[in-house]
Structure formats: C-alpha cells, structure tokens
Amino acid sequence: MKKHIYILLVVFCTLFVTTLNAQHRRVTITNGIGLQGGVTQFDIISDNLITKKGNGWLGGMAATVDLPNKWYNIS
Incomplete structure (x- = not known):
C-alpha cells in the first residue's frame, strides 16, 4: 500500500511542477512522452566463445519538447 502512495505522490508532483512552474506563457511549449x-x-x-541462442526484450521511455520558432529548439 505504501508503494502506491509514493507512486501517486511522484505523479502528482511531476504534473504540478510541469503545468504550473516549468512552462512560460509567452511561447507555446509542447511536451510529449x-x-x-x-x-x-x-x-x-x-x-x-561458448554461447547459446536466446531471446530477450528491451523497453524505455523518452521525453520530448517542441519549442516553435526556435533554432534547434534552443530557448
């Protein structure tokens, strides 16, 4: 149960910081996941080498930002 509370706290803090503090209102910034x-x-x-055949998997997450009318998205 404690793990769910920590995950919910991290999600809430991330959304709060992203929407209220990180984005300027002058330029429309588009964030993506x-x-x-x-x-x-x-x-x-x-x-x-002694090897044997195998299968596997990989996964990941990425964060993207698009700043319009900026050279190489540099603000």
Whole structure:
C-alpha cells in the first residue's frame, strides 16, 4: 500500500511542477512522452566463445519538447 502512495505522490508532483512552474506563457511549449519497446534475438557463432541462442526484450521511455520558432529548439 505504501508503494502506491509514493507512486501517486511522484505523479502528482511531476504534473504540478510541469503545468504550473516549468512552462512560460509567452511561447507555446509542447511536451510529449514516448514509450519504446523491442524484442531481441541473440545467436553468435564463434570458435573462441561458448554461447547459446536466446531471446530477450528491451523497453524505455523518452521525453520530448517542441519549442516553435526556435533554432534547434534552443530557448
């Protein structure tokens, strides 16, 4: 139960800071969140190493920001 409270606290603080303090009103800033994922296959044939075939996965998150009319999105 405590873990849920900490996760909820982190989400609330992140949303509060992002919407109220981090964005200027003069320029429309567009924020985005991206989720990434993939499946991997591993099979190396080598005389020097002992390996065996395997499968795996990977995942990640990304944050994006778009500042319009800015050179390379530099503010």
